Structure formats: structure tokens, C-alpha cells
Amino acid sequence: MTLNCNVYQDFSAAFDLDKDFARIPGGPTYSYRDLDSQSAAIAGHFSELGVKPGDRVIVQVEKSVTNLFVYFACLRAGFVCVPLNTAYVDEEVAFFCADASPALVVCDPSREDTFNRLADCPVRTLDAQGRGSAIPNQPRDFGTAMRARDDTAVILYTSGTTGRPKGAMISHHNLLANARTLYSAWQWQPSDVLIHALPVFHIHGLFVATHLAVLGNCPMIFLHRFDAGAVVEALPEATVYMGVPTNYVRLLDEPRLNAEACRHMRLFTSGSAPLLTQTFNDFHHRTGHRIVERYGMTETGMNTSNPLDGERRPGTVGPPLPGVEVRIDAPPRQPGMLYVRGENVFKGYWQLPDKTAEEFDGDGYFRTGDVATMDDDGYIAIVGRDKDMIISGGLNVYPKEIETVIDDSDDVTESAVIGVPHPDFGEAVVAVIVARKDSDLSENEIINLLKSRLANFKVAKRAIFVDRLPRNAMGKVQKARLRDQYAKLFTS
Ligand code: AMP
Numbered sequence: 001m002t003l004n005c006n007v008y009q010d011f012s013a014a015f016d017l018d019k020d021f022a023r024i025p026g027g028p029t030y031s032y033r034d035l036d037s038q039s040a041a042i043a044g045h046f047s048e049l050g051v052k053p054g055d056r057v058i059v060q061v062e063k064s065v066t067n068l069f070v071y072f073a074c075l076r077a078g079f080v081c082v083p084l085n086t087a088y089v090d091e092e093v094a095f096f097c098a099d100a101s102p103a104l105v106v107c108d109p110s111r112e113d114t115f116n117r118l119a120d121c122p123v124r125t126l127d128a129q130g131r132g133s134a135i136p137n138q139p140r141d142f143g144t145a146m147r148a149r150d151d152t153a154v155i156l157y158t159s160g161t162t163g164r165p166k167g168a169m170i171s172h173h174n175l176l177a178n179a180r181t182l183y184s185a186w187q188w189q190p191s192d193v194l195i196h197a198l199p200v201f202h203i204h205g206l207f208v209a210t211h212l213a214v215l216g217n218c219p220m221i222f223l224h225r226f227d228a229g230a231v232v233e234a235l236p237e238a239t240v241y242m243g244v245p246t247n248y249v250r251l252l253d254e255p256r257l258n259a260e261a262c263r264h265m266r267l268f269t270s271g272s273a274p275l276l277t278q279t280f281n282d283f284h285h286r287t288g289h290r291i292v293e294r295y296g297m298t299e300t301g302m303n304t305s306n307p308l309d310g311e312r313r314p315g316t317v318g319p320p321l322p323g324v325e326v327r328i329d330a331p332p333r334q335p336g337m338l339y340v341r342g343e344n345v346f347k348g349y350w351q352l353p354d355k356t357a358e359e360f361d362g363d364g365y366f367r368t369g370d371v372a373t374m375d376d377d378g379y380i381a382i383v384g385r386d387k388d389m390i391i392s393g394g395l396n397v398y399p400k401e402i403e404t405v406i407d408d409s410d411d412v413t414e415s416a417v418i419g420v421p422h423p424d425f426g427e428a429v430v431a432v433i434v435a436r437k438d439s440d441l442s443e444n445e446i447i448n449l450l451k452s453r454l455a456n457f458k459v460a461k462r463a464i465f466v467d468r469l470p471r472n473a474m475g476k477v478q479k480a481r482l483r484d485q486y487a488k489l490f491t492s
Contacts, residue, residue, distance in 0.1 A: 001148045002148060003146040003147055003148055004146055004148075004149070005146065005147055005148060005149040005151070005172045005173055005176075006075065006076065006078065006144050006145065006146050006147050006172055007075055007153055007172040007173075007175045007176045007179075008039075008072055008075040008076040008144055009076070009144045009146070010176050011179075011211070011214045011215055012036065012076075012144075012214075014217065015032045015036065015217050016032065016217055017031065017032045017033040017036060018031060018032070018033065019031065019032050019217055019218075019219065020032075020219035021034060021035045021065075021214075021219065021220070022065045022068070022196075022219070022220050022222040023219055023220070023221050023222065024065070024222050024224075025221065025223070025230065025233065025234060030065050032217060034069075035068075035069060035072060035214075037139055038066070038069040038073075038135075039069050039070075039072040039073040039076055039142075040073075040076070040139070040140055040141060040142035041073075041135075041136050041138065041139050041140045041142070042069055042070055042073035042134070042135065042136065043073040043074075043076055043077035043079075043140075043142040044136070044140030044141070044142040045134075045135075045136040045140065046073065046074075046077065046079060046104055047077065047142075049104055049122050049124075050103065050104075050122070051077070051079050051103045051104050052079075052103070053077065053078030053079065053145050053147065053151075054078065054079075054080065054151070054152075055079055055080065055102070055103035055104070056079075056080045056082050056100045056101065056102040056103060056155065057070075057074050057079045057080065057081055057082060057102060057103065057104045057105075057106065058082045058084060058096060058097065058100060058102040058104075058105045058106070058107075058115075058119070059071070059074075059081060059082065059083050059084065059105075059106045059107075059126075059201075060083075060084040060085075060086060060088065060093070060105075060106075060107045060108065060111060060201075061086070061106060061107060061108050061126045061127075061128075062086060062108060062127070062128035062224070063128075063199060063200050063205075063224050063225065064126070064128055064129065064130045064224065065130060065222055066126060066130030066131075066135060067126065067130075067200055068200060068210060069135075070106055070126065070134060071083070071200070071206065071210075072214075074154075075153055075154075075172075076142070076144040076145065077142065077144075077145050078145035078146075078147045078151070079103075079104075080152050080153065080154065080155055081153070081154050081155075082096070082100050082102065082154070082155045082156075082157075082167070083154070083156065083200065083201040083202075083206065084096060084157070084201060085199070085201045085202070085473060086108070086201065087473060090114050090118075092165075093111070093114060093115070093118060094118050095164065095165070096157065096165075097115070097118045097119045097120075099167065099350070099351070100155060100167065100350070101120075102119060102121050103121050103122075104121055104122050104123075104124065105119045105121060105122070105123045105124070106123075106124050106125070106126050106132075106134045107123060107124075107125060107126070108125065108126070108127060108128075109125045109127055109132060112125055128224070147172050149171065149172060149173035150171045150173060150347060151171060151172055152169040152170065152171055152347065153170060153171055153172045153174075153175055154170045154175070154206075155167040155168065155169055155170070155350050156168050156170060156202070156203060156298045158298050158299070166349040166350070166352060166355060167349060167350030167351070167352075168298045168299045168346045168349060168350075169346055169347045169348055169349070169350050170298075170301075170346050170347075171346070171347055173343060174301060174343065174344055174345070174346055174347075175207060175211065175301075177301075177323070177342075177343035177344055178207065178211075178301035178302055178343075178344040179207070179211040179212060179215050180215070181302070181321050181322060181323055181324075181344065182208065182212055182302055182305070182321070183212055183215050183216065184322070185305055185307075185308065185321055185322065186212070186240075186267060186269070186292070186305070186308060187308050188212055188215070188216050188218075189216065190216050190217055190218060191218075191239070192213075192216055192218045192239045192240050192266075193218060193219050193220075193221065193237060193238045193239050193240070193264075194209060194212070194213045194218060194219070194220045194221070194238065194239075194240045194241070194242070195220070195221045195223070195231055195234045195235070195238045195240070195241045195242075196209050196210065196213070196220040196221065196222050196223065196242075197223040197225070197226040197227070197230070197231055197241075197243065197247070198226070198242065198243070198244070199225075199473055199474075202272075202298075202473070202474055203296065203297075203298050203301065204242070204244065204271060204272050204474065207301060208242060208269075208271070208296070208302060209242045221234045221237060221238055226243070226247050226250070228247075228250040228251050228253060228254045229254060229256075231243075231247075231251060232251065232254045232256045232257050232261055233256075235257075235261045235262055235264075235265060236261055236263065236264060237264070238264065238265060239264055239265055239266050239267065240265070240266065240267045240268075240269075241265065241267075241268050241269075242268075242269045242270075242271075243268070243269075243270055244270065244271070244272045244273055244474055244475035245270055245272075245273050245274065245275045245276065245279060245475055246273075246471065246475040247475070248268075248270060248275065248279050248283055248291065249279055251283075252279070252282050252283060252286065257286055257287065258286060258287065259286075259287050259288045261287075262287045262288070262289060265287075265289060267292060267308070268283070268287075268289050268291045268292065269291065269292045269293070269294055269305075270291045270292070270293045270294070271293065271294045271295060271296060271302075271317075272474040272475060272476065273474065273475045273476045273477070274382060274400070275291060275293045275314070276407055276414065277314040277315050277404075277407075278407065279291075280293070280314035281314065290312045291312070292305060292306045292307075292308070292312055292318075293305075293306050293312070293314070293316070293317050293318065294306065294317060294318065295317035295318075295370075295380070295382060297368060297370075298346075299345065299346045299359075299366060299368075300340050300342075300344055300345050300346065300366060300368065301344040301345075302321060302344065303320060303321060303324050303326065303340050303342075303344070303368075304317045304318050304319060304320050304321060304324070304326070304380050305317070305318045305319075305321055306318035306379075307319070313379050315381055315404070316375075316379040316380060316381045317379075317380050317381065317382055318379060318380065319377070319378040319379055319380065320340075320378070320380070321344075323342050323343060323344070324340055324341075324342040324344060325340065325341045325342055325365070326338060326339065326340050326341075326374075326380065327339040327340075327341075327365055328372055328373070328374055328380075330373075332374070332376075333373055333374070333375060333376070334373065335371050335372065335373050335383045335398055336371065336372070336373075337367060337368075337369075337370075337371060337386060338368045338370045338371065338372040338380070338382075339361065339365035339366060339367055339368065340365065340366055340368060341363070341364050341365045341366065345366050346366075348360075369385055369386050369387070370382050370383075370384070370385060370386070371383045371384050371385070371386055371389060371398060381400075382400070383398045383400045383401070384398050384399050384400045385479075388418070388419075388479050389419075390417075390418070390419030390427050390429055391419070391426055391427055392419065392422070392425045392426065392427050392428060392429055392457055392458075393424075393425045393426065393457055394426070395457045397419070397429055397457065397458050399416070399417035399418065399419075399479075400417075401454070401458065402417045402429065402431065402450065402454065402458055402460065403415050403416065403417050403431075405449065405450060405453045405454060406431055406433060406446060406449070406450070409441070409446075409449060410436070411435055411436050411439035411441040412433055412434070412435055412436065412439075412441070413434040413435065413436050414433075414434050414469060415431055415432065415433045415434070416431075416432045416469050416477045416479060416482055417429060417430070417431050417432070417460065418430050418432065418479050418482050418483050418486065419483070420483060420486050420487055420489050420490065421487060421490065421491050422461070422490045422491070423490060423491060428461040428462070428489075428490055429458065429459065429460045429461060430460055430461060430462045430463075430464065430486055430489065431446060431450075431460040431462070431463045431464070432464050432466055432469065432482055432486075433446065433463055433464065433465050433466070434465075434466060434467065434468060434469060435465055441465075443462070443463040443464075443465075446460065446463035447459060447460060447463060461490070462489060464486070469482075470482065
């Protein structure tokens with residue numbers, strides 16, 4: 001096997017080491033020289049602890065610049081980084097330790113005892129300030145270990161909303177190919193400055209945001225967590241912002257968000273969950289910017305994006321990115337399962353060859369689990385996850401179609417439509433709605449609205465008003481939780 005690939009090698013080939021890597025508002029600035037020397041020192045330190053190329057390194061720490069140094073250390077040394085959401089509790093962590101069988105764990109000091117109990121390997125710490133036993137005191141020389149292009153660089157566990165989480169094996173080449181595609185599609189430039197306010201245990205903050213900044217040798221304004229006020233304050237110094245839809249809703253609540261604050265901005269992107277047309281329009285109205293909505297997933301990286309030049313259509317995720325082939329198993333314009341193929345698509349699930357084989361068809365297309373439509377111009381709209389599809393009275397109902405009608409109402413902030421068990425229909429459509437403050441919208445009004453716009457079998461049997469929808473760290477509505485909560489609505 002030829003060892004001629006390492007994503008870090010390609011990222012760093014043309015680094016100007018004097019350029020800023022990460023600027024922390026009110027705190028220190030780190031240069032690309034820091035990234036290079038710190039990642040080398042950490043890679044050397046981990047090697048001395050016995051970690052070898054191909055070994056897994058579990059990293060469950062708070063977001064910090066040093067956390068990124070650890071990540072890049074793993075890439076350059078050929079260790080397989082396994083970032084874990086900090087929200088995972090002991091029981092979940094036990095599963096990841098058993099499944100990934102790491103050669104090293106890097107964790108928050110508060111988790112050290114837990115990991116010492118659960119993991120059969122050295123455990124080192126890293127706190128939110130970037131201090132801990134994972135970080136060596138001495139600089140070390142460390143080259144970059146070349147790998148085969150299909151060697152795994154990162155294992156990212158899927159959120160596992162149904163069943164156990166699966167480790168997606170993402171290769172050095174997957175990472176490089178997708179970063180290059182986005183760099184060109186989003187017309188990235190070395191003069192760009194990115195506001196980084198996303199978590200770094202997930203594809204969005206780790207691959208999409210960090211990789212593009214590093215590929216461009218660009219500075220990031222590095223926020224340890226999303227804070228609408230801090231983002232607005234950073235806007236005048238920045239050119240690019242990437243967020244999840246709920247971030248944009250929070251930004252719109254900030255009175256200081258206006259066109260003047262965005263005067264140097266050239267790109268706002270949104271993904272990880274659907275962006276409401278209302279949010280797209282409100283943001284455009286307030287700032288003059290049309291958010292670029294894109295679509296991707298852990299297993300595939302980014303698949304589609306609205307264009308930089310050309311129409312950005314709200315409610316769609318744009319056409320496929322160059323080099324990404326998509327197929328929708330349905331007649332034109334009808335909803336069907338979305339399949340993707342390309343250099344961005346992962347190798348398979350860690351230690352789950354049967355599951356991997358199930359999710360790829362004979363032509364190498366990966367079944368995304370997302371139901372989508374494509375219009376005549378090639379723009380794709382995500383209609384929902386296949387497991388969210390409702391079968392009521394034997395007829396397929398796509399929640400997005402109903403949510404779109406409800407969200408159109410001026411009295412509604414957002415909604416989630418789910419199917420729950422029903423003695424006659426099998427499943428019944430239920431709408432869970434967040435109404436705008438001060439609205440006196442009633443259940444009957446919602447049902448009448450749906451009746452006026454949709455076939456009867458799609459009309460919700462119940463409309464339930466709540467203060468907020470349950471969401472995970474990436475802003476995705478947790479429909480499984482809603483289904484559990486309302487499971488007995490018609491059957492008890
Ligand atoms: P994750 O692997 O956590 O990134 O989740 C990927 C899933 O998020 C996809 O399979 C979609 O269901 C959803 N998703 C990502 N981007 C979008 C988007 N722009 N619109 C709708 N759903 C999205």
C-alpha cells in the first residue's frame with residue numbers, strides 16, 4: 001500500500017507560520033507557528049506514550065484552541081482521533097471505550113477517574129483553559145506520518161437517535177477532498193477571517209469550519225461557545241460565519257445585528273438542521289446577506305450547497321457540490337430516498353461490516369436516510385429523515401410538508417410534526433408548535449389552516465403548543481423524544 005497521503009501535510013504545505021491561527025476576543029492569539037509546534041510536541045508526547053499510527057485516541061474535552069492542537073497532532077501522526085461530545089454521560093462513555101478500544105484517552109480533569117475505570121489505556125487530561133497532562137512542557141520535533149489515502153483519520157460517532165451510535169470511519173482523503181471542494185465552491189480566500197462559534201466534536205465545527213480556515217491559512221476568531229452578543233461583536237473583524245439555524249434565530253434577537261456590523265462579511269452559511277424560510281428572509285432583511293444553506297452529514301461530509309453566484313433558494317439546500325453524485329429514488333420532483341457517491345463519502349462503520357454493506361448499494365452509493373426532492377434546476381430540498389416519515393391509514397406523510405404550512409403562519413415561531421401510535425390509522429399526525437409570544441393561536445385554527453391547504457390524510461389530528469422544541473447540541477429537533485413524550489396520546 002502506498003503511503004503518500006496525510007491531510008495535515010496538504011493543509012500545512014504552504015503555511016505562512018507568522019499568520020494568526022486563532023484570536024480569542026479579550027484573550028491570547030495563537031499563530032500557525034503555534035499550531036505547527038504544539039501539534040508536533042503533542043504528537044511526539046503521544047508516541048512516547050505508546051500510541052501508533054492507526055491507534056484510536058478518544059478526546060472528550062471542552063472546546064479550546066489546545067483541543068484543536070490535539071486534533072491536528074493526531075492527524076499528522078496518523079493516530080485516529082475519536083472526538084466525543086462533552087455531553088455524553090458515563091454509560092455512553094463506557095460504550096465508546098469498549099467499541100473504539102483506544103490506545104489513549106484525553107479527557108476533562110473531571111472525567112479522569114471515570115476513564116481510568118473504563119479504559120484499558122493511559123488517560124491524560126486537558127481542561128477548558130488548555131492545561132493538563134496531555135500537553136508536554138517541552139517542544140519536540142515531529143514530522144508528518146504519511147498514510148494511505150483510504151486510511152482512517154477520524155472516527156466520528158453518529159448521534160444514534162435510534163439504536164447504538166455507529167463510528168463513521170472518515171479517511172484522510174475524504175477530509176481533503178471535501179475541504180477542497182468547499183474551498184472552491186465558497187470562493188474561499190487567504191484574506192478570509194472566520195468566526196468559529198461551533199463545537200469541535202462534530203463535523204460542522206471540526207471539518208467544515210476549522211478545515212477551511214486551515215486550508216486557507218486564515219485566522220479564526222475563536223469563541224468557546226456560541227454567544228449571540230459575542231458573535232455580533234466579532235462581525236466587523238470577520239468575513240465568514242458558519243452557524244446552525246438556531247444560532248441565526250438567536251442572532252436576530254440581537255438589536256446590534258445590522259448591515260453596518262456585517263460590512264466586511266462576505267459569507268454566512270447554515271447547516272446541520274433545516275433553516276426556516278422566515279429566518280432566511282429576516283436575516284436578509286436585517287443584514288442584506290442571503291444565508292448559504294448547505295447539506296451534509298457525518299458519514300458524507302458536505303453534499304450540496306446553495307451557490308455563491310446564482311440564486312440561493314430558501315427551503316432548499318442547493319444543487320450537489322462538484323464531484324458529488326446524488327440519486328433520489330423517486331420520479332422527478334417527488335420525494336424519495338437520497339443516495340450520494342463521491343470522494344467525500346466515508347469508508348464505512350467501525351467494526352460493523354454488515355451495517356456498512358446494508359447502507360451502500362451495488363454502485364457504491366450511500367443511503368443517507370434523508371428523504372429529498374429535486375426540482376427541475378437541480379436544487380434539492382430535504383423533506384425529512386426516512387424514520388420520521390409517518391404512515392397514517394397506509395398513506396405516506398412527510399412531516400416537512402405540514403411543518404411548512406404551519407410555519408407560514410405569522411403566529412408561529414416553529415413546529416415539529418411527528419407520527420404517534422393510533423388505534424385506527426396505525427399512526428396519527430401530531431403537530432407540536434411553538435407559537436409567537438402574545439399570540440392566541442388555537443388548536444382549531446391550526447387544524448383549519450391545514451385543512452385548507454392539505455389533503456385530509458395529512459391534517460394533524462392534534463396540535464399541541466409548547467414553549468420550545470427539544471434540540472441536541474447541533475440544533476436538531478429531537479423528534480424521537482417528542483414521539484416518546486406523546487406516544488400514548490391516542491392509545492391510553
Ligand atoms: P450529522 O451527521 O449530525 O451532521 O447529521 C446529519 C443530518 O442532519 C442529515 O442527514 C440531515 O438529516 C440533517 N441536515 C444537515 N444539514 C441539513 C440541512 N441544511 N437541512 C436539513 N437537514 C439537514
